Amino acid sequence: MNLRLRFVIFTAALVIGAGAAAWVPMRQLAENLIEQWAVRYAEKQVLYNKVRTLQPIIREIALARQFADSEPLKQWARNPDNEQLNTQAMAVMEKFRQHFAEKSYFVALLNAERYYHNNKQNEFAGQQYRYTLSRSNETDQWFYSLVEQERELHLNVNSNAALGVSKLWIDVLMRDGDQVLGVVGTGLDLTEFIGRVIEQPEPGITSFFVDHEGAIQIYRDQSMIDFSNHRGGPRKNLDLMFDRDSDRAAIREAMAELASTDDRVISRFVEVEGKRFLASVAHLPEVGWYEIMLMDLKVLLPLSSFGEIVLVYLAVLVVALALFLLALEHYLLNPLQKLEQAMNHVREGAYDDKELPVQGKGEVARLLEHFREMAQSVISAREELEHKVQKRTEALDRLTKIDPLTELLNRRGMTERIEAEISRSDRENNCFGIIWIDLDLFKSINDQHGHSVGDQALKLVSNSIESVLRPYDCAARWGGDEFLVLIETCDNELLKSVGERIRESVDQHRLSSESGDPVSIQISAGGYVANDRDKLADLLFKADQALYAAKHAGRNCFCNYDELPRDTETLT
Numbered sequence: 001m002n003l004r005l006r007f008v009i010f011t012a013a014l015v016i017g018a019g020a021a022a023w024v025p026m027r028q029l030a031e032n033l034i035e036q037w038a039v040r041y042a043e044k045q046v047l048y049n050k051v052r053t054l055q056p057i058i059r060e061i062a063l064a065r066q067f068a069d070s071e072p073l074k075q076w077a078r079n080p081d082n083e084q085l086n087t088q089a090m091a092v093m094e095k096f097r098q099h100f101a102e103k104s105y106f107v108a109l110l111n112a113e114r115y116y117h118n119n120k121q122n123e124f125a126g127q128q129y130r131y132t133l134s135r136s137n138e139t140d141q142w143f144y145s146l147v148e149q150e151r152e153l154h155l156n157v158n159s160n161a162a163l164g165v166s167k168l169w170i171d172v173l174m175r176d177g178d179q180v181l182g183v184v185g186t187g188l189d190l191t192e193f194i195g196r197v198i199e200q201p202e203p204g205i206t207s208f209f210v211d212h213e214g215a216i217q218i219y220r221d222q223s224m225i226d227f228s229n230h231r232g233g234p235r236k237n238l239d240l241m242f243d244r245d246s247d248r249a250a251i252r253e254a255m256a257e258l259a260s261t262d263d264r265v266i267s268r269f270v271e272v273e274g275k276r277f278l279a280s281v282a283h284l285p286e287v288g289w290y291e292i293m294l295m296d297l298k299v300l301l302p303l304s305s306f307g308e309i310v311l312v313y314l315a316v317l318v319v320a321l322a323l324f325l326l327a328l329e330h331y332l333l334n335p336l337q338k339l340e341q342a343m344n345h346v347r348e349g350a351y352d353d354k355e356l357p358v359q360g361k362g363e364v365a366r367l368l369e370h371f372r373e374m375a376q377s378v379i380s381a382r383e384e385l386e387h388k389v390q391k392r393t394e395a396l397d398r399l400t401k402i403d404p405l406t407e408l409l410n411r412r413g414m415t416e417r418i419e420a421e422i423s424r425s426d427r428e429n430n431c432f433g434i435i436w437i438d439l440d441l442f443k444s445i446n447d448q449h450g451h452s453v454g455d456q457a458l459k460l461v462s463n464s465i466e467s468v469l470r471p472y473d474c475a476a477r478w479g480g481d482e483f484l485v486l487i488e489t490c491d492n493e494l495l496k497s498v499g500e501r502i503r504e505s506v507d508q509h510r511l512s513s514e515s516g517d518p519v520s521i522q523i524s525a526g527g528y529v530a531n532d533r534d535k536l537a538d539l540l541f542k543a544d545q546a547l548y549a550a551k552h553a554g555r556n557c558f559c560n561y562d563e564l565p566r567d568t569e570t571l572t
């Protein structure tokens with residue numbers, strides 16, 4: 001046995017012995033460091049989430065309190081039948097609607113038992129009084145429950161299955177001294193709120209919010225949320241999140257302690273689905289909620305991550321004892337230097353797989369191979385992310401120009417299209433046409449058959465328009481029950497033909513109400529063929545004049561602006 005072999009055996013034995021002796025205390029030290037780090041990280045993360053959660057809610061709460069303290073609103077609540085007070089109250093409601101994040105509000109009066117509401121689309125302008133509240137109606141129990149509780153502020157979550165939306169509602173009592181006049185408030189989109197506050201990009205962390213009773217208010221899995229249920233029944237509370245009764249009791253004790261002390265965050269180790277988690281609890285007294293954050297320490301900072309430290313320790317020990325400088329230079333240091341350069345190139349986006357050396361054995365070779373795989377993954381992920389960002393940007397741009405109900409262009413999208421067509425017409429000396437369409441007696445359809453039938457009517461009209469247009473023409477929902485059609489390379493004959501075909505297509509269809517009765521849908525349309533002197537405002541004005549002429553002619557007809565008598569006054 002030569003000296004080199006003996007030295008190698010001795011070095012290996014020394015390294016193995018030293019490593020074995022150091023492993024147990026190092027493992028315990030690592031676990032202690034992980035727990036200490038986790039507790040401090042959890043405290044900072046929970047406090048950060050607390051601030052981030054409260055910012056959008058506190059603003060809405062402040063506005064809702066101002067809304068409830070409005071003196072004109074209180075005076076009107078005491079005498080809602082007074083016309084002057086009613087006018088002042090409607091103005092106050094509209095002012096606050098514009099300031100709420102969702103641009104919607106509700107006002108429920110106790111004595112008159114009336115419910116008022118308007119939304120972001122200003123859909124109920126002039127019709128804010130929606131319906132009469134009743135204690136016998138289960139859907140109105142939330143209102144009477146809040147009044148009986150006499151809590152100045154109440155936050156609850158609610159899901160509307162019909163609309164497919166969930167809301168975080170902010171309810172504030174409106175008082176006149178000790179007398180409760182009603183409840184006012186607004187709502188926040190729960191899905192958007194969850195995406196902004198709860199969704200965590202870092203794996204191993206789960207956050208959710210509960211109220212003072214432990215009912216789950218905010219959670220990324222909405223099926224776990226305890227949506228407001230004033231009819232009783234089983235509650236979805238924090239007990240569902242933990243395996244052991246002792247953990248459930250510990251979390252509730254922490255909540256009680258936070259409610260009565262100035263402690264900022266309380267952390268406890270709990271068990272969830274058979275795994276050990278660090279649970280950190282923080283109180284949000286401004287909204288009466290608690291945030292509970294669960295951290296899976298094995299995911300966030302696994303003990304195996306300290307393996308690199310052990311490898312470095314062994315490598316240094318081998319170098320110090322064996323003095324294999326040449327071997328280290330050839331098999332370790334030089335490859336690592338190349339690896340560092342490759343890392344820098346990956347960071348700069350200029351990585352070339354040929355940069356890494358092919359020499360090396362064992363761990364170094366595997367490390368190089370792992371880095372090659374990781375670098376390719378990083379580059380692929382970066383390219384994929386850039387592609388997703390580009391697609392998301394395009395999708396967002398589309399959303400700003402498309403009407404969600406009819407999937408036609410909205411006012412903004414159509415305005416840009418018309419302005420582009422005006423420029424093209426000026427360059428190529430082409431004519432194009434505009435048709436302005438309005439549903440006849442649309443308000444009566446909504447009033448008699450409900451807004452769901454009204455929405456079906458709007459979709460029917462949009463489908464009829466698209467069935468008539470050529471691929472390069474376009475249509476838009478201009479607003480409410482009005483549609484605008486742009487026809488490229490058009491003359492009066494084609495304009496009239498398209499307008500009549502759209503009208504006939506709509507007239508041939510029927511809708512069914514909830515009772516099964518047929519609902520007739522008809523439209524009035526006015527058209528105008530633009531010339532090279534017309535601007536956007538001129539086009540819209542003349543098409544609108546033709547539409548009014550069709551209305552005055554008895555509805556369910558098409559009028560061309562150029563065929564209107566010029567010796568009559570402009571229609572208004």
